Amino acid sequence: MSDSAEHTVEPTGDDDNLESNSLMSQLKVIEDQPLESRAAAFVQVHDRLQRRLEGGDSPASHG
DSSP: OOGGGOOOOOOSSHHHHHHHHHHHHHHHHHHTSOHHHHHHHHHHHHHHHHHHHTTSSOGGGGO
């Protein structure tokens, strides 16, 4: 991802900001992997985000 293509995320709270930073870090790690590994890793991120959006993985359930 180039600097010009980076998206900024407006923090809505400390937990949201930490989660956004964590996601961005994960994506940067994934982008450095070989193509086959990237595809599987992006699927995992997609599935986790989809569960979160559908209410199946809320931050309150983590502790």
